[in-house]
Amino acid sequence: MPKEIKGIQIAQIPELNQLKIVRIFNEKWIHNLVSHPRPQRPGLGLTGYLKHIQSGRIQIFGKTEAGYLRNLKEEDRNRCLKNYFALKLPGIIISESITAESDWIAMAARYGTPILISELHTAPLISRLSAFLYQYFSKKIKMNGVLMDIMGQGVLITGTSGIGKSETALELVNKGYQLIADDVAEFYLDSNDDLIGRANEIIKNLMEVRGLGIININDIFGASAVLEEKKLNLVINLEKWDPRKKYDRLGEDTQYFKILGLEIPLITLPVGPGRNLSTIIEVAVRNFLAKKSGKKTYLEIKDERPRPEEEPTGPEVEVSK
Amino acid sequence: MIEKTQLIHNKLGLHARAAAKLSHLANLFTSDIYLIYNEDKVNAKSLLGILTLAASVGNEIILQASGGDEQEAITAIGDLFDRKFDEES
Numbered sequence: 001m002p003k004e005i006k007g008i009q010i011a012q013i014p015e016l017n018q019l020k021i022v023r024i025f026n027e028k029w030i031h032n033l034v035s036h037p038r039p040q041r042p043g044l045g046l047t048g049y050l051k052h053i054q055s056g057r058i059q060i061f062g063k064t065e066a067g068y069l070r071n072l073k074e075e076d077r078n079r080c081l082k083n084y085f086a087l088k089l090p091g092i093i094i095s096e097s098i099t100a101e102s103d104w105i106a107m108a109a110r111y112g113t114p115i116l117i118s119e120l121h122t123a124p125l126i127s128r129l130s131a132f133l134y135q136y137f138s139k140k141i142k143m144n145g146v147l148m149d150i151m152g153q154g155v156l157i158t159g160t161s162g163i164g165k166s167e168t169a170l171e172l173v174n175k176g177y178q179l180i181a182d183d184v185a186e187f188y189l190d191s192n193d194d195l196i197g198r199a200n201e202i203i204k205n206l207m208e209v210r211g212l213g214i215i216n217i218n219d220i221f222g223a224s225a226v227l228e229e230k231k232l233n234l235v236i237n238l239e240k241w242d243p244r245k246k247y248d249r250l251g252e253d254t255q256y257f258k259i260l261g262l263e264i265p266l267i268t269l270p271v272g273p274g275r276n277l278s279t280i281i282e283v284a285v286r287n288f289l290a291k292k293s294g295k296k297t298y299l300e301i302k303d304e305r306p307r308p309e310e311e312p313t314g315p316e317v318e319v320s321k
Numbered sequence: 322m323i324e325k326t327q328l329i330h331n332k333l334g335l336h337a338r339a340a341a342k343l344s345h346l347a348n349l350f351t352s353d354i355y356l357i358y359n360e361d362k363v364n365a366k367s368l369l370g371i372l373t374l375a376a377s378v379g380n381e382i383i384l385q386a387s388g389g390d391e392q393e394a395i396t397a398i399g400d401l402f403d404r405k406f407d408e409e410s
Contacts, residue, residue: 142361142362142363142373144363144364144367144370161348161364161366161367162348162366182369183367183368183369183370184363184367184369184370184373200373202372202373202375203369203372203373206369207369208367208368208369214337214368214369
């Protein structure tokens with residue numbers, strides 16, 4: 001169920017320490033709420049065109065904004081800053097350690113806006129900040145299944161409880177592939193509209209194997225057996241073999257799993273005695289990669305049966321001139 | 322499909338041992354059984370799923386079951402919660 005999120009306090013943005021913030025002015029408003037995933041550069045907003053400045057967005061000042069403000073006459077600058085800060089912005093981040101002038105700080109303080117100074121250049125500042133905010137604000141959804149990285153592909157293994165998802169995943173880990181989440185994976189849409197899956201913090205690196213209990217994959221197999229997050233490429237659904245059901249025998253069907261408005265390729269694998277699931281899944285992923293590059297094995301089967309003599313298929317039509 | 326609102330009585334809430342008892346019980350039924358808490362919906366047959374809820378004493382969760390034995394499942398699971406997972410006397 002997608003959750004609605006109201007906002008995040010600037011002080012709570014964990015990426016703040018990656019943004020190389022060196023100074024904070026008006027710190028008592030550091031708990032202002034950011035309610036929009038995209039940071040904004042005010043640009044023309046400073047000249048008085050405020051129509052598109054949104055009050056929930058964190059504002060980024062670069063050389064352009066700072067230079068423009070410095071070039072204004074004092075009374076113009078005060079008017080601009082007053083109109084701009086009157087929008088009650090959650091916070092300003094100034095890039096490249098540009099000095100914040102005292103009159104900017106004073107005007108920001110009047111309307112309760114903190115000013116943070118970052119060492120980063122504007123572009124990396126915006127991209128780091130928006131990557132985090134996108135994840136924070138995006139719709140999130142939980143799905144039952146084991147999420148693994150198999151040959152670089154994010155694969156979600158689903159199926160009813162007790163069908164052997166975790167056991168299969170354990171075999172795959174043993175073969176050298178990475179676990180992202182067992183049993184429950186959380187997904188969100190990132191800024192590229194990719195579906196990214198990760199584990200809930202409580203059960204990160206954990207796996208439940210009946211008979212062994214809860215085991216920590218990171219402790220047993222080491223850090224190379226787990227991954228923090230992964231883009232979802234493929235869903236493999238395990239189900240009990242049903243002799244009456246028609247399974248894909250040629251490998252020509254492409255089914256899709258619909259989630260958050262996206263379609264993810266889906267393969268249904270029947271579970272039956274004597275089927276080595278981890279190998280089948282491994283091969284399914286290899287085949288998925290081959291198909292992705294345009295390979296269609298079922299079309300390459302040599303057909304050498306004798307053919308019936310070709311007969312004219314219908315009366316020839318005379319074309320009159 | 323039936324639903325029941327259930328209060329968590331036991332001091333430790335849905336910690337690992339209680340979650341194990343709950344998922345073991347849920348696996349005895351053929352119905353699909355879910356726990357809903359804070360808009361999160363998890364499969365009651367999944368131990369790790371229950372742990373992600375991080376539900377504590379005093380919280381209310383919704384039990385949801387659908388299938389042939391949904392009534393028995395809800396009754397039995399509700400009873401487990403009311404017995405405080407047999408961990409307090």
